[in-house]
Amino acid sequence: MTSNTQVIYVKPPKEYPIIGETMKIAKSTIDLDCALSQGDIIIKNLVLSVDPYMRGRMRDPSIESYAPAFEFNSVMTGDTMSVVIKSNNPKFKQGDLVYGKTGLGYFEEYSHVKGAYADIGYVVRNDPKTTGLPLTYYVGVLGMPGLTAYVGLQKYGKPKKGETLYVSAASGAVGQIVGQIGKALGLHVVGSAGSDEKVAYLKELGFDGAFNYKTQSIDEKLKELCPKGIDIYYESVGGEMLEHVLNHANNFGRIVVCGMISQYNTSNPYPIRNIIYVLTKRLTMSGFIVMDKENIAYEEEFMRTCTQWLLEGKIKYRETVAEGIENTPQALLDVLKGKNFGKQVVKIADL
Amino acid sequence: MTSNTQVIYVKPPKEYPIIGETMKIAKSTIDLDCALSQGDIIIKNLVLSVDPYMRGRMRDPSIESYAPAFEFNSVMTGDTMSVVIKSNNPKFKQGDLVYGKTGLGYFEEYSHVKGAYADIGYVVRNDPKTTGLPLTYYVGVLGMPGLTAYVGLQKYGKPKKGETLYVSAASGAVGQIVGQIGKALGLHVVGSAGSDEKVAYLKELGFDGAFNYKTQSIDEKLKELCPKGIDIYYESVGGEMLEHVLNHANNFGRIVVCGMISQYNTSNPYPIRNIIYVLTKRLTMSGFIVMDKENIAYEEEFMRTCTQWLLEGKIKYRETVAEGIENTPQALLDVLKGKNFGKQVVKIADL
Numbered sequence: 001m002t003s004n005t006q007v008i009y010v011k012p013p014k015e016y017p018i019i020g021e022t023m024k025i026a027k028s029t030i031d032l033d034c035a036l037s038q039g040d041i042i043i044k045n046l047v048l049s050v051d052p053y054m055r056g057r058m059r060d061p062s063i064e065s066y067a068p069a070f071e072f073n074s075v076m077t078g079d080t081m082s083v084v085i086k087s088n089n090p091k092f093k094q095g096d097l098v099y100g101k102t103g104l105g106y107f108e109e110y111s112h113v114k115g116a117y118a119d120i121g122y123v124v125r126n127d128p129k130t131t132g133l134p135l136t137y138y139v140g141v142l143g144m145p146g147l148t149a150y151v152g153l154q155k156y157g158k159p160k161k162g163e164t165l166y167v168s169a170a171s172g173a174v175g176q177i178v179g180q181i182g183k184a185l186g187l188h189v190v191g192s193a194g195s196d197e198k199v200a201y202l203k204e205l206g207f208d209g210a211f212n213y214k215t216q217s218i219d220e221k222l223k224e225l226c227p228k229g230i231d232i233y234y235e236s237v238g239g240e241m242l243e244h245v246l247n248h249a250n251n252f253g254r255i256v257v258c259g260m261i262s263q264y265n266t267s268n269p270y271p272i273r274n275i276i277y278v279l280t281k282r283l284t285m286s287g288f289i290v291m292d293k294e295n296i297a298y299e300e301e302f303m304r305t306c307t308q309w310l311l312e313g314k315i316k317y318r319e320t321v322a323e324g325i326e327n328t329p330q331a332l333l334d335v336l337k338g339k340n341f342g343k344q345v346v347k348i349a350d351l
Numbered sequence: 352m353t354s355n356t357q358v359i360y361v362k363p364p365k366e367y368p369i370i371g372e373t374m375k376i377a378k379s380t381i382d383l384d385c386a387l388s389q390g391d392i393i394i395k396n397l398v399l400s401v402d403p404y405m406r407g408r409m410r411d412p413s414i415e416s417y418a419p420a421f422e423f424n425s426v427m428t429g430d431t432m433s434v435v436i437k438s439n440n441p442k443f444k445q446g447d448l449v450y451g452k453t454g455l456g457y458f459e460e461y462s463h464v465k466g467a468y469a470d471i472g473y474v475v476r477n478d479p480k481t482t483g484l485p486l487t488y489y490v491g492v493l494g495m496p497g498l499t500a501y502v503g504l505q506k507y508g509k510p511k512k513g514e515t516l517y518v519s520a521a522s523g524a525v526g527q528i529v530g531q532i533g534k535a536l537g538l539h540v541v542g543s544a545g546s547d548e549k550v551a552y553l554k555e556l557g558f559d560g561a562f563n564y565k566t567q568s569i570d571e572k573l574k575e576l577c578p579k580g581i582d583i584y585y586e587s588v589g590g591e592m593l594e595h596v597l598n599h600a601n602n603f604g605r606i607v608v609c610g611m612i613s614q615y616n617t618s619n620p621y622p623i624r625n626i627i628y629v630l631t632k633r634l635t636m637s638g639f640i641v642m643d644k645e646n647i648a649y650e651e652e653f654m655r656t657c658t659q660w661l662l663e664g665k666i667k668y669r670e671t672v673a674e675g676i677e678n679t680p681q682a683l684l685d686v687l688k689g690k691n692f693g694k695q696v697v698k699i700a701d702l
Binding site: 056065066238242251257258259260263269270271272273274275276277278279280281282283284285286287288289292 | 638
């Protein structure tokens with residue numbers, strides 16, 4: 001038997017998750033030499049992706065939402081990159097890299113994946129072997145966050161050259177790509193983030209304007225940096241930020257609702273008092289989830305395009321890499337509190 | 352000189368308009384025999400339309416919004432039907448019926464309209480002479496409210512047979528048409544209104560369900576009457592009603608924001624705390640204004656279709672007709688307070 005450290009989801013937190021209480025690290029064992037039933041695979045997990053939407057899965061399972069609730073006292077799941085070490089499934093060969101997709105990859109060192117689960121939760125993704133791009137990119141800029149940026153801006157933002165795009169959480173896993181695609185499309189791009197270091201990074205990426213929403217007046221900075229008003233708001237924050245943007249939105253503006261992280265960890269949602277601007281300014285506010293079928297359909301086009309951009313250096317991508325599976329709960333908490341810089345991932349093993 | 356009673360807008364109200372203080376009736380005179388400059392016309396006004404959106408025009412003119420602010424101490428304007436009694440403009444002949452459109456028709460007994468204003472504010476609409484339909488219909492079911500219902504439901508609601516449509520303010524100028532079009536398209540249609548008499552009328556019109564939002568629990572009635580959830584919400588009310596609908600909306604629901612009357616007359620907007628459903632349920636919330644060019648473009652198609660429906664009895668239309676120009680301020684106040692039943696109009700003269 002081989003030792004197998006796991007990330008366990010215990011129960012729903014009231015506000016922020018509490019390490020050791022609502023999620024924890026546990027030691028288990030796994031038999032890597034067991035005989036595999038038809039369809040089963042054994043994988044060694046290499047990279048785990050921790051993302052804000054995971055907070056929404058930490059709920060009472062009787063509440064329906066887009067991503068299934070985590071099961072109490074079970075191994076947590078999310079997007080992962082792994083390598084197949086043993087297979088009795090024709091879709092997966094030993095040595096294949098596999099992507100644990102749509103939040104289904106197990107957060108543990110090794111996984112014995114049953115056939116039916118392997119078929120829906122994992123897909124071969126050997127691209128890193130030929131592109132030479134870091135494995136971590138495949139759960140970030142080339143994974144769910146990248147696709148989210150791409151689909152959200154293009155399909156729901158309907159950008160037109162010369163328009164103003166404002167991105168909140170702009171140095172995050174999704175925001176930094178949104179901004180860079182925006183620049184490539186000829187938009188005036190403004191972003192906000194929660195530290196001066198992050199703001200400096202946004203300017204490095206070519207954002208036309210950037211500010212620290214924690215130390216500067218959101219209202220004044222939006223006025224100053226978006227002098228023509230906001231045509232597209234790529235929304236990841238919600239609450240007070242949304243209220244400010246509604247004040248500065250232009251007629252016929254589009255609000256692309258990708259996330260509302262400020263509202264995930266509170267039992268007292270922020271009350272929005274100016275939603276009437278949706279009417280008077282004829283705004284369109286569109287919520288979307290990248291995992292919906294019609295959005296996942298963009299994946300191939302996106303991966304091809306974005307790989308090219310990365311290889312040509314047209315898009316940069318900043319990551320914070322935590323080392324070791326035991327740091328996963330803290331890494332997730334950091335994301336929910338905005339302490340990460342760029343895409344937060346956890347590297348748990350080398351290939 | 353001929354006596355000419357006028358409706359005067361005095362100044363912006365803080366909450367509800369106050370008759371005699373923020374809007375009033377005034378006596379003036381007009382010279383109906385004067386020589387007309389090139390382009391001028393003199394019209395006798397027959398029907399005035401009072402509508403909720405007019406409250407938004409009673410504001411500080413420095414605040415921009417979709418409909419221009421009323422000018423202080425000036426004749427109020429809105430949609431009207433009138434007859435030309437004298438013309439020095441090739442577009443208008445004596446005896447022509449004219450529609451004072453996009454809120455530009457003068458609210459007075461007679462108007463001497465300058466050429467430049469006549470060209471943008473008035474259009475010949477002799478249809479009632481051949482259809483035999485009441486003049487009042489041409490500022491209601493066949494005017495701006497009818498077009499609003501038609502465009503809003505079709506273009507922004509994107510209805511699919513079998514879906515559930517919920518209409519607030521359902522017995523009003525717009526709502527009663529939305530519901531009837533919804534039934535014609537094969538939707539499950541539910542409406543709410545503010546009196547049992549109005550609710551009975553909705554059932555008469557063929558609504559599948561209807562309730563009195565003042566005496567019944569909105570939450571319980573939505574649960575009961577929309578057992579499959581709400582796919583399309585035709586929004587005219589805002590505030591607490593919107594919050595309830597967000598709770599009952601289905602994934603991929605559309606919220607067509609036509610108005611938010613509950614928020615027009617208050618200095619303390621209702622705080623919405625569940626806007627996060629836009630994200631988790633992937634809702635689209637679209638504000639629209641019928642006067643926008645791309646919506647006005649539907650006018651011809653709409654008038655042809657709707658005239659046919661009315662003549663065939665497929666669509667019914669309920670009105671409250673106030674008699675006499677001096678009752679205009681009260682009629683408008685009634686609309687803002689929901690005291691009218693159906694479309695509120697003011698008849699000020701016979702043809």
